[in-house]
Amino acid sequence: VTSVNGSVTGGDIDANGSSVINGNGVVFDTIMAGGDSTITSKAGAVSGTDITTTGSSEITGDGVTFNAIRTGVDSTITSTGDITGDTEIAIGDVTNTAGAGGLPGSLNIRVIGGRNLYLQATNELNLTDVQVADTIELRADKISAAVTQTPSGPSPLNMSLTGANDTVGTSAAVTVDAPAGIIVDDLKVVDTTLMTTATRTEIKNAYVPGSLLLTSPIQTIKVDNRTPVPQSGSNVQVFVPSFGFGLTLDDNTTSTNGIVVQYDTTSKLIDVLPTPLGGICLLYTSPSPRD
Numbered sequence: 001v002t003s004v005n006g007s008v009t010g011g012d013i014d015a016n017g018s019s020v021i022n023g024n025g026v027v028f029d030t031i032m033a034g035g036d037s038t039i040t041s042k043a044g045a046v047s048g049t050d051i052t053t054t055g056s057s058e059i060t061g062d063g064v065t066f067n068a069i070r071t072g073v074d075s076t077i078t079s080t081g082d083i084t085g086d087t088e089i090a091i092g093d094v095t096n097t098a099g100a101g102g103l104p105g106s107l108n109i110r111v112i113g114g115r116n117l118y119l120q121a122t123n124e125l126n127l128t129d130v131q132v133a134d135t136i137e138l139r140a141d142k143i144s145a146a147v148t149q150t151p152s153g154p155s156p157l158n159m160s161l162t163g164a165n166d167t168v169g170t171s172a173a174v175t176v177d178a179p180a181g182i183i184v185d186d187l188k189v190v191d192t193t194l195m196t197t198a199t200r201t202e203i204k205n206a207y208v209p210g211s212l213l214l215t216s217p218i219q220t221i222k223v224d225n226r227t228p229v230p231q232s233g234s235n236v237q238v239f240v241p242s243f244g245f246g247l248t249l250d251d252n253t254t255s256t257n258g259i260v261v262q263y264d265t266t267s268k269l270i271d272v273l274p275t276p277l278g279g280i281c282l283l284y285t286s287p288s289p290r291d
Contacts, residue, residue, distance in 0.1 A: 021038070021040070030050045035053070047066070054073075056071055062081050074114075075089075081105050082106050084109070121139075124143075132150065135158040138162075140169060142170055159182055159185070175194075181202075182196060182200075186204070187206040193215075194212070199216055
């Protein structure tokens, strides 16, 4: 279905093979395709109900709204505005970009799942139920996500948390249910809270101008780069004011090339600073009665 100068509005499509819709604005009801589904709006929004394909689904528009997308292969949405939907499930990869080209855009999807998820928005990512098998990249100025690795293991979940286009984001509040562990390749956010069921979390490359609070079933690690003053509320406190760092929490053992300013008796430390730093004092603290 192609409209050269106008919009495409309404109707159900039941295609034995692939479905292709082009227009300046697209509104659809239900699309069922025995192959791929492609919707392209050159100048206008895409809005519809459900898409079900045995192949892949690809949507491009200035704002995308839907109820449910379920694909047998991959799902891709590119929007120069917002992306809003209830459910998006792919057997393969999900690649969504809201605010493409640097324009304002947020991504709001209640349930989203796939083998690998690559999700980006210039403004906000709001994801209440995320199901992923291998790799998840969340890139936005503000990130809110509840992530579950499905199936759980046997390999760790690979993750990145950054601003759009690998810049530094403002905030991230993320929970991760991944007992097999987490490997965070990149973390570039001013303030992050990361709560996980994993007893092993490896953060390879972090840049945190503000703070990071990592909570596992065994330990709580706080990185506060606004002040080196010791604070309560964590088992280990780290200070890394002006450079990137790495940090691994494995059960109760913390390994970091940051500056550990305090720790308690429940924690084991491996200091991997390349050179001693003068003027740094490590404080040992006894656990509080609640510990």
